[in-house]
Amino acid sequence: xxxxxxxxxxxxxxxxxxxxxxxxxxxxxxxxxxxxxxxxxxxxxxxxxxxxxxxxxxxxxxxxxxxxxxxxxxxxxxxxxxxxxxxxxxxxxxxxxxxxxxxxxxxxxxxxxxxxxxxxxxxxxxxxxxxxxxxxxxxxxxxxxxxxxxxxxxxxxxxxxxxxxxxxxxxxxxxxxxxxxxxxxxxxxxxxxxxxxxxx
Amino acid sequence: xxxxxxxxxxxxxxxxxxxxxxxxxxxxxxxxxxxxxxxxxxxxxxxxxxxxxxxxxxxxxxxxxxxxxxxxxxxxxxxxxxxxxxxxxxxxxxxxxxxxxxxxxxxxxxxxxxxxxxxxxxxxxxxxxxxxxxxxxxxxxxxxxxxxxxxxxxxxxxxxxxxxxxxxxxxxxxxxxxxxxxxxxxxxxxxxxxxxxxxxxxxxxxxxxxxxxxxxxxxxxxxxxxxxxxxxxxxxxxxxxxxxxxxxxxxxxxxxxxxxxxxxxxxxxxxxxxxxxxxxxxxxxxxxxxxxxxxxxxxxxxxxxxxxxxxxxxxxxxxxxxxxxxxxxxxxxxxxxxxxxxxxxxxxxxxxxxxxxxxxxxxxxxxxxxxxxxxxxxxxxxxxxxxxxxxxxxxxxxxxxxxxxxxxxxxxxxxxxxxxxxxxxxxxxxxxxxxxxxxxxxxxxxxxxxxxxxxxxxxxxxxxxxxxxxxxxxxxxxxxxxxxxxxxxxxxxxxxxxxxxxxxxxxxxxxxxxxxxxxxxxxxxxxxxxxxxxxxxxxxxxxxxxxxxxxxxxxxxxxxxxxxxxxxxxxxxxxxxxxxxxxxxxxxxxxxxxxxxxxxxxxxxxxxxxxxxxxxxxxxxxxxxxxxxxx
Numbered sequence: 001x002x003x004x005x006x007x008x009x010x011x012x013x014x015x016x017x018x019x020x021x022x023x024x025x026x027x028x029x030x031x032x033x034x035x036x037x038x039x040x041x042x043x044x045x046x047x048x049x050x051x052x053x054x055x056x057x058x059x060x061x062x063x064x065x066x067x068x069x070x071x072x073x074x075x076x077x078x079x080x081x082x083x084x085x086x087x088x089x090x091x092x093x094x095x096x097x098x099x100x101x102x103x104x105x106x107x108x109x110x111x112x113x114x115x116x117x118x119x120x121x122x123x124x125x126x127x128x129x130x131x132x133x134x135x136x137x138x139x140x141x142x143x144x145x146x147x148x149x150x151x152x153x154x155x156x157x158x159x160x161x162x163x164x165x166x167x168x169x170x171x172x173x174x175x176x177x178x179x180x181x182x183x184x185x186x187x188x189x190x191x192x193x194x195x196x197x198x199x200x
Numbered sequence: 201x202x203x204x205x206x207x208x209x210x211x212x213x214x215x216x217x218x219x220x221x222x223x224x225x226x227x228x229x230x231x232x233x234x235x236x237x238x239x240x241x242x243x244x245x246x247x248x249x250x251x252x253x254x255x256x257x258x259x260x261x262x263x264x265x266x267x268x269x270x271x272x273x274x275x276x277x278x279x280x281x282x283x284x285x286x287x288x289x290x291x292x293x294x295x296x297x298x299x300x301x302x303x304x305x306x307x308x309x310x311x312x313x314x315x316x317x318x319x320x321x322x323x324x325x326x327x328x329x330x331x332x333x334x335x336x337x338x339x340x341x342x343x344x345x346x347x348x349x350x351x352x353x354x355x356x357x358x359x360x361x362x363x364x365x366x367x368x369x370x371x372x373x374x375x376x377x378x379x380x381x382x383x384x385x386x387x388x389x390x391x392x393x394x395x396x397x398x399x400x401x402x403x404x405x406x407x408x409x410x411x412x413x414x415x416x417x418x419x420x421x422x423x424x425x426x427x428x429x430x431x432x433x434x435x436x437x438x439x440x441x442x443x444x445x446x447x448x449x450x451x452x453x454x455x456x457x458x459x460x461x462x463x464x465x466x467x468x469x470x471x472x473x474x475x476x477x478x479x480x481x482x483x484x485x486x487x488x489x490x491x492x493x494x495x496x497x498x499x500x501x502x503x504x505x506x507x508x509x510x511x512x513x514x515x516x517x518x519x520x521x522x523x524x525x526x527x528x529x530x531x532x533x534x535x536x537x538x539x540x541x542x543x544x545x546x547x548x549x550x551x552x553x554x555x556x557x558x559x560x561x562x563x564x565x566x567x568x569x570x571x572x573x574x575x576x577x578x579x580x581x582x583x584x585x586x587x588x589x590x591x592x593x594x595x596x597x598x599x600x601x602x603x604x605x606x607x608x609x610x611x612x613x614x615x616x617x618x619x620x621x622x623x624x625x626x627x628x629x630x631x632x633x634x635x636x637x638x639x640x641x642x643x644x645x646x647x648x649x650x651x652x653x654x655x656x657x658x659x660x661x662x663x664x665x666x667x668x669x670x671x672x673x674x675x676x677x678x679x680x681x682x683x684x685x686x687x688x689x690x691x692x693x694x695x696x697x698x699x700x701x702x703x704x705x706x707x708x709x710x711x712x713x714x715x716x717x718x719x720x721x722x723x724x725x726x727x728x729x730x731x732x733x734x735x736x737x738x739x740x741x742x743x744x745x746x747x748x749x750x751x752x753x754x755x756x757x758x759x760x761x762x763x764x765x766x767x768x769x770x771x772x773x774x775x776x777x778x779x780x781x782x783x784x785x786x787x788x789x790x791x792x793x794x795x796x797x798x799x800x801x802x803x804x805x806x807x808x809x810x811x812x813x814x815x816x817x818x819x820x821x822x823x824x825x826x827x828x829x830x831x
Contacts, residue, residue: 010265013242013243014243014244014261015241047241049240050241053240054241146245146261146269147263181264183781183785184244184264184779186775186785187244190802190804194651194652197652198210198656199210
């Protein structure tokens, strides 16, 4: 089954995935409409930042067993039996944040959504865009990512690519960094140097 | 030391800044560094120059990894998009400084017509000298007539009638011939900016080399045009700077006086405020309100203009502008334009500070707008000073904290002042360079940028250069940094190498010379032209270089481009948004050497940058047949 796979070296920190995620989880499902909605839709993928300013798209791993699910006393968190996606029932959620404490990846957020009872803050996280997938569309974050830092594919396929890359590195000493285009290696080297200089 | 203090030390090397950052944090005031952190990570498409918003078939992005889109909707590739974006940055920078110049020409024109009561011709001799350069007959004409004619002639430079802008004639002949051969001699100041906007419209210039060459022409139209006019007319109207003592850092604010800060760039506003602050009725009003006087200080480049001409104290550079208000001791900040963060209003709202915008083209949320025009400037200035004085009683003493003691500074080193210090000619400097006592000179210019710890780049580079007998000339935010760091005093000669110490010591000048505001970078062009002409060579043959260790603005891009196009090797601290096109990077950092005899280098670390610049200077010395170290 296809999954969203993150390739951190390719993330350029443009935040397009966050924007697309918020739109995908709005009532209107388009950017202009989403910006006028109340409650304002929010992203469920979160781009973190390193000291040198690089981004990392962080999202729910849909763990199995899922620590959030085990921690959820009202039983609001459940796994969809067909897609294995971990979902939250906003009607059952009591916003106790037990899930957030249990989650090793810090992907839970708490806010009202258009699907939750009006005015109620609920736990919110990635739902693998189950509604889009039902229409044959990839998750919105993947669709928005022009640099392919997020892909939607069979994990075996992605892992094979990584295996080939490592083989090349070990047997032919082709360095990993060579995968980076000149443009980004220049930018990142300078940002890294600046960050180190500022820490002095 | 707490971790927050440690954090502030990473934001700025300035002690006054660190103390005010701590106060801002205690009082819940957001600063530029908070907003910078909130913006991370920066968008990699924008940072590499690979996003294009020039039309609405897009916006478009190029995937630097090569798997996603490699062309915009129109078909522009990475090279074209990066070049177009850089071209528009140059146009914006040229427009800014040159429009500032135009405002000064307008004042000159209205002085000539007797319609600018707050202004006079302070330097009739310079008026005549510049008028002669414009080919005007000066004999038998009174100053005002000549001022009117000069203003008209300068306005012609802004238009499209000329083959070449007038002050290009100041450049050494080989340089002018090179520009002609390359087809980059600027024809009109506004024309080149306008043409850049045209060329970068969808479907016009799609040869990235051609776009960049026009970028150089556009930058030259500012350096030898709009900016040069700005400096010359400022000198004519307000005086040629002469060596003057002043003081710098937030310690220049006074506990027992009305503090007024002028912020921005154009002396048209700040000069009249200066005059209004010394009016007896204003001083009497201040006494009445319980203040011991009126303390006018500057920040940013309008502060540089006042420091250069009057020794008026300087509170800080770009990243100090918010922190100056955090002292709680500022009755009024009067702004004109450029580099004024709109966030200033949010900071002022936490204190009693009144904010005043003065330009019809620069309005800000939360500011009272009091428009200055040549005909009413003096009246407006008096009214503002009155309001500032009246605001003294609104000051909350519990919120006031003025950190540190002021640092003395020697300023006012215009080209004219330097020549005078050397006995009327550049001879002594040339001799010092030839003998090797002074290895060469570097113009360090530009801004602050929260990407780099405030002043760290400026101070690190300057200290290393002077220790290696390289004379430093600085302008803009750099000049505040080095002054604040104590490098603009004769005591700083102790940090200079033996040759530089001897030469500057004999002339009674510091090893770091304050030549003005950022628009005054043209003074450096004039000086290097004089040196090249004296040595009968081109600017690109001289042992000189430029540097912008902490630049942030579009103006800085334009300045860097006119330095390079004039033949000055130029170092940049932060990388401009060009990494997305390795072709453009290669042209800017190598290829331009074969085109204009100079190129760019990017190096955030000031220690390494110093080495680059010193090596460059020594190579140029070698090529001139002078003694060269380590090449």
